[in-house]
Amino acid sequence: MRKCIQAIVVFVLLFVWSTPSSGWPTNSSYTAAFIRNNDLWITSGTQETQITTGEYIRNPKWSHDGMWVAFTKGKEENEVWVYHMTTKSLRKVGKGQNIQWSPKHSIVAFQTDYTLRMANVDTPSTPIVTTIEDNIGNYAWNPSGNGFLVSTLSKLLPTGKWEDILLYRIGLDTETGTPNKVLLYRIPNQTDDFFAVLTSTFKWSPDRKWIAFIAVPTASLSADSNTLCLLSSDGTIFLKVGTMLHDExxxxxxxxxxxxxxxxxxxxxxxxxxxxxxxxxxxxxxxxxxxxxxxxxxxxxxxxxxxxxxxxxxxxxxxxxxxxxxxxxxxxxxxxxxxxxxxxxxxxxxxxxxxxxxxxxxxxxxxxxxxxxxxxxxxxxxxxxxxxxxxxxxxxxxxxxxxxxxxxxxxxxxxx
Structure with a gap:
């Protein structure tokens, strides 16, 4: 039953994606979202507007067309909200963090603990939220905006070894309305010169043939050293580039x-x-x-x-x-x-x-x-x-x- 409901919701989201935009004008690139005294502000040129009052706001993120700003609310930074630039409306999306907008649509993705979710915010009422996948360590939208690249969270096994990290492509099927998951690459969790239990987000090269990301070990080790990696987009070539801090x-x-x-x-x-x-x-x-x-x-x-x-x-x-x-x-x-x-x-x-x-x-x-x-x-x-x-x-x-x-x-x- 849950999978059936999920398929319907994803189908609705995909239908919304295929429809024309509302026609609102795109904001000037001389515009920024910022935090002052823990509240959200927007500036366009030299004109500043205070959006929230007496809140604790962090992590502002712009939608691709500049019509929405997503952000986290609360000192735990685990409530996802959005603000609409034209209607001036504020909406709560749900519990979560690690906000990422679709590069093509008014769809915001986020993680609730280790569950990946997304929400269509370009609706007249409450945003439509659907669950995409569980046990996700990190993720990124693919460049076309019709799916994700995700990494699993490695877990410690009873044997004392860690699970391998699996990288999956998750496409959003426009015909069936269901997410489809395909394994792209398996990262061995531990070798003589490499250890990782999760990844950073993913960044595609301009020609879309390479994907860069950080492989992250356990917390005590990652504070001092992590491995920058490259993966060919077809999953056939994996390269360890060098060591760096865990900073995306x-x-x-x-x-x-x-x-x-x-x-x-x-x-x-x-x-x-x-x-x-x-x-x-x-x-x-x-x-x-x-x-x-x-x-x-x-x-x-x-x-x-x-x-x-x-x-x-x-x-x-x-x-x-x-x-x-x-x-x-x-x-x-x-x-x-x-x-x-x-x-x-x-x-x-x-x-x-x-x-x-x-x-x-x-x-x-x-x-x-x-x-x-x-x-x-x-x-x-x-x-x-x-x-x-x-x-x-x-x-x-x-x-x-x-x-x-x-x-x-x-x-x-x-x-x-």
Missing amino acids: EWFNWAPSANQLAYIAGEGREATSNKKLTLLSSLTPMKQQIYTPADKVETGFTWYNDRTIVASRADEALWSIDAEKRPLPKLVKVDLDSGQQAMLSAPAMGFGDYAPVFVEDGRKVAWIRSNRSTADVMLSRPDGKNAHVWIPNLTLGINYYERWNWSEVFQPYGTSD
């Missing part, structure tokens, strides 16, 4: 070239051994480090296929005294020539984090913080005309100087 913002493909950049290095302290590394060739694998020997990276973004903007600090041993930990500045890195130029100059006691290009690349935004307060800055791509765009941003979580700013700030038109 620390690996990203170039905008249109099959080049993968990531911040390599082991150790939970972000103050040492964190190097911007470019995987310029996949087979054979060719890597190049762009971080000078006495520096570390705290984040980066692609400007184009040959240019990266990084948040870079002096390398230092860990200190319990925050004032002894160097703060980062923005650096523009030319991948062809190797030339690197300063892009920002924060005042003493402030650092520049989490660069991202907005307004179709015409401006660069970033977080400027002294670890007690934070503002969103905006400038031209060359760093000139820098000014405060969004003042008084709520601080993101800081773990050994690795800051999570995406939980409090997301411009429209950019990914995490």
Whole structure:
């Protein structure tokens, strides 16, 4: 009976997907969702609008057309809500976290514990929620928006060994209305040089032939080292690229070239051994480090296929005294020539984090913080005309100087 109901609900969702959009205009890319005093705000240009009052909001995520913002509510960050930009309506979707929008439709997916669910929010009443699959460690929408790539959660067996991680493609059949699951790849849980019990989300190369993800071991080990992996989209080639922290913002493909950049290095302290590394060739694998020997990276973004903007600090041993930990500045890195130029100059006691290009690349935004307060800055791509765009941003979580700013700030038109 449950499977029958599930099939009907998925069929309804697919029918909604095939219908034209409501015709609402797409928002300007000079728009952002952000958190101030724990409430959700929206800014478009210089006009700010407060959306919630007296709540605890985190993790804003834009729908593909900019008509919806999804977010988590509550200090446990386990209630999924959505806000509609035109009607100004707020709707509770359900219990969950790890929000991801379909790249094509007004469908939001999320996990309730280890169960993958999705909801059509473009309805006149309560969002339609359906369960897709249980025992999911992580997932991502496929690029076409008609299904998912998921990884199972490995469990400890009575023998003391861990289960293998299984990667499945889950398609949403438009004829039968039922999810169909096909095994793509089996990741052996433990070898002499590899151990993982779950994965990060998945990121496709621009030509859709490769999938990048982090293989994550148990919690105590993952705090210091994880394995960046590549899998061919047909599941025939699996590559271990290098070690890095479990940070999904620390690996990203170039905008249109099959080049993968990531911040390599082991150790939970972000103050040492964190190097911007470019995987310029996949087979054979060719890597190049762009971080000078006495520096570390705290984040980066692609400007184009040959240019990266990084948040870079002096390398230092860990200190319990925050004032002894160097703060980062923005650096523009030319991948062809190797030339690197300063892009920002924060005042003493402030650092520049989490660069991202907005307004179709015409401006660069970033977080400027002294670890007690934070503002969103905006400038031209060359760093000139820098000014405060969004003042008084709520601080993101800081773990050994690795800051999570995406939980409090997301411009429209950019990914995490």
